[in-house]
Amino acid sequence: MKLRNPYLKENITGYLFVLPQFLLFLLFIVYPIIEGIRLSLYKVQYQQETFVGFDNYATLFSDPVFFKSIINTVIFVVFIVILTVGFSLFVASAVFDKNAKYVSFIRGSYYIPVMVSMVVMSMVWSFLLSPANGLISYAAREMELGIVNLLGNKSTVLPVIILVTFATNVGQAIILYIASMIGVPKDLFEAAEVDGASRFKVIFQILIPLVKPTTIYITIINIIAVLKIFVVIQLLTGGGPNNASVTMMYYLYNNAFKFNQLGVASAVGVIMFLITMLLSVPQLRAMFKDK
Amino acid sequence: MQQVKAKKQRESFDVLSNIIVIFFAVLNLFPLYWLFTSSLKNSSDVVKMPPDWWPQTFTFSNYVEVFNSQPALRWTLNSLYVAGLSTVLLVITSSMAAYAFSKLRFKGRNVLFVIFVSSLMVPKEVMIVPLFRIAQDFGLVNNLHGMIWPNVATAFGVFLLKGFFDSAPDALREAARIDGAGEVRTFLQIMLPIVKPGIGALFILNFVQVWNDYLWQLVIGQDKEMKTLMVGIATLMQDLNPNFAYKMAGATVAAIPMLIIFLLFQQYFTRGLSIGAVKE
Numbered sequence: 196m197k198l199r200n201p202y203l204k205e206n207i208t209g210y211l212f213v214l215p216q217f218l219l220f221l222l223f224i225v226y227p228i229i230e231g232i233r234l235s236l237y238k239v240q241y242q243q244e245t246f247v248g249f250d251n252y253a254t255l256f257s258d259p260v261f262f263k264s265i266i267n268t269v270i271f272v273v274f275i276v277i278l279t280v281g282f283s284l285f286v287a288s289a290v291f292d293k294n295a296k297y298v299s300f301i302r303g304s305y306y307i308p309v310m311v312s313m314v315v316m317s318m319v320w321s322f323l324l325s326p327a328n329g330l331i332s333y334a335a336r337e338m339e340l341g342i343v344n345l346l347g348n349k350s351t352v353l354p355v356i357i358l359v360t361f362a363t364n365v366g367q368a369i370i371l372y373i374a375s376m377i378g379v380p381k382d383l384f385e386a387a388e389v390d391g392a393s394r395f396k397v398i399f400q401i402l403i404p405l406v407k408p409t410t411i412y413i414t415i416i417n418i419i420a421v422l423k424i425f426v427v428i429q430l431l432t433g434g435g436p437n438n439a440s441v442t443m444m445y446y447l448y449n450n451a452f453k454f455n456q457l458g459v460a461s462a463v464g465v466i467m468f469l470i471t472m473l474l475s476v477p478q479l480r481a482m483f484k485d486k
Numbered sequence: 487m488q489q490v491k492a493k494k495q496r497e498s499f500d501v502l503s504n505i506i507v508i509f510f511a512v513l514n515l516f517p518l519y520w521l522f523t524s525s526l527k528n529s530s531d532v533v534k535m536p537p538d539w540w541p542q543t544f545t546f547s548n549y550v551e552v553f554n555s556q557p558a559l560r561w562t563l564n565s566l567y568v569a570g571l572s573t574v575l576l577v578i579t580s581s582m583a584a585y586a587f588s589k590l591r592f593k594g595r596n597v598l599f600v601i602f603v604s605s606l607m608v609p610k611e612v613m614i615v616p617l618f619r620i621a622q623d624f625g626l627v628n629n630l631h632g633m634i635w636p637n638v639a640t641a642f643g644v645f646l647l648k649g650f651f652d653s654a655p656d657a658l659r660e661a662a663r664i665d666g667a668g669e670v671r672t673f674l675q676i677m678l679p680i681v682k683p684g685i686g687a688l689f690i691l692n693f694v695q696v697w698n699d700y701l702w703q704l705v706i707g708q709d710k711e712m713k714t715l716m717v718g719i720a721t722l723m724q725d726l727n728p729n730f731a732y733k734m735a736g737a738t739v740a741a742i743p744m745l746i747i748f749l750l751f752q753q754y755f756t757r758g759l760s761i762g763a764v765k766e
Contacts, residue, residue, distance in 0.1 A: 212673075213582070215583075216582065217583070222620070222639070224610075224613075305514055307748065314720050315741045325730075330537060419607060444612075451618070460615050
């Protein structure tokens, strides 16, 4: 059978091609967001749900552990993102114009920890940092710093997690910057070189401003990635000592799957959802600018 | 004279930067070196102080123990199944949708695409409670398919592949249409082969992403036999066995498949990752 209206036909074909992805999108992304907002207004006990208004939010904001989790998450986001952007800019600008073999060696060395995953890297670090048997504790003893338990100490646990997370994940930003810098037209540098500009100046005044879209992208994806930081907390500290390293995602997980507080956990999820949406506005605007 | 001096200054700044870059690259690989060598030591050598920088005696007994005392082979197969099937399904659904968004004219196309892409930034972890309840309703808890379907919902594939379809010439499609090929045949036989590099990049990036995913697989796979490799290996951290070499062997088992994939497909990561960032 031939449809008489060719426009109608193309419309239907279009919808049919999009349909499978769209159904999954509705079921596993749109519906959970709506359901999450709804659940955050309910007290959930097994099959029984009671409407409680904003009680779950009130519970959250009167819980010092939740505040601690927000503060820690903000600290992680700020420090890890600054370290990541700064260091990957430095690495990429140093190597992007070198020969291809060297570039791929540097890229590989920094990206391999990303590949082997945060789970594996957390396990290695927990061994390295182990107070009794770890290499780092051994080094500290050799340097006569006494017995160190960097993960068991309130004042060192956050810097250690920042460093471990940064070192494991910086490779992605380095790959992105190198790709973006290789794409910058060579004549821009040559013109500056003829004018006698130093490499330092070329990097700061030409290269870094030109890769600004990449900087925005890296900043946003890293903020969102660190916002949901979980694996390293669960495997290295369990949120301790005494909640000193608890994060929002870890707090959400514990409420949902340990304390069976599904309503409260949903409220944390809604707050995190709003934060990610707010943060991604500049990126989305950039992506649709040329539309 | 001036020129020469500037050149020299430039060189030394450059050399120094690259020395620092290499130093940190090596330092960044050290934990992995320590992981591999520790996994080959025996249980007393691994905690010896001062440490052996290179194993005195090589032993594979830790690996044997990982596979004997844990269902590590089952975990590996679970991970392969979950990452493999998620990726195949994602490639199918998102190549269809990306093709429609790029080449077909239908009402609401742009609005729908914007909505899809906006969801890219929302990590599924923040909605883990409602997602878990959906999984419960469908009987997908403690079921490998429960780990698979939410991964297929991501708009990442649509976003990545649309760029590849956009750069495929319309003329080819029109020629196929004039020859009487239907939309489905045009898609399968003319357009899909053109975007093969995009599909390759999507395949590898998503496979690694799902393989290394942790939280969702942790809550879905509850029985020991239902765990994936990452979640299973992570349980070794709580294992009463005090032998660090055994834990490091487990971590190595989890790391090796991804290392191999990276060494084989390095260029896909470079290209695939950059697509979101560089928008000409």
